[in-house]
Amino acid sequence: MTTTDKGDYRAQLILGMAYLQKDFKDDAKSVHYFKLAADQGDVDAMYFLGRAYLDGKGVPQNTTIGESYLTKASEAGSIAALRELGNRHADFYRESNSSVEALKAIQYYEKAFLLGEGSAALMISSTYGSGSISDKYSAAVWNAVFQLTKTSQKTTDAFQLLPVAQRDKAMMDSYALYSKYSSLKPAKSFLDEVRKYRKHVE
Structure with missing residues (x-):
């Protein structure tokens, strides 16, 4: 040994x-x-x-x-594991159109998002985008949140398909979610500290 x-x-x-x-x-x-x-x-x-x-x-x-x-x-607190579990339930949702699977996927994605995984916001938006839990408002809000994680700039593009009366509220909601993300430091694992060993193997 x-x-x-x-x-x-x-x-x-x-x-x-x-x-x-x-x-x-x-x-x-x-x-x-x-x-x-x-x-x-x-x-x-x-x-x-x-x-x-x-x-x-x-x-x-x-x-x-x-x-x-x-x-x-x-x-x-593994972001990679949260993302993988979210993806698995999202796949099950696409196959079965089960709202239970969709909500499980969103739950995992939200946890990843709050640990600093900005791309999880796009996954949440995509999950809300179709199927049994289709919700244009939530999809638009989370899409805007994803855009904010990339640019930190005010955006209205994500809200174009919403009724005008909903756009201001949607923007406020997106900023509220983004503020939670931006106020937290991304979780670090040992492999994040030694990136030279972390060639992509997913």
Whole structure:
């Protein structure tokens, strides 16, 4: 057993990431190190381990276990896990048109948004844009919020399809939501601090 196997969860996490890269690709080894780090409570490792189980890479595919790891990571503040869970429920919503799935997706996206994930506002807008929970007002407000996260500038484009009587209120609501976002510092994980190890593997 190596020193890495014995305990440094950050080293385990970096090794797990390394084995996901093209030049060192080995899904089984990647999962091995993610599991070691996840067992010590590392949030990033929980996320990647959850993805491995969902995709069946390095381990037999198991949706229940995969979602369990993603849920643990999301509860610990992982933006990536919140976004992934939101995407999964949004996909289920598109397939089933179930309002329950839509609201679950929005719940995860909102949590990610409040942790500093600006793109989650666009996902919320998109979810409100069609299907059983279609709501033009909410879709417009969240679209405006997304635009604010990009420019911080006043915008009226998002409200053009709303009745004139609703536009002022929609703008106020969008600014109220944006103020929550802008007043918080984005959550940082260990991998955010060592970006050179974080080549895109999602």
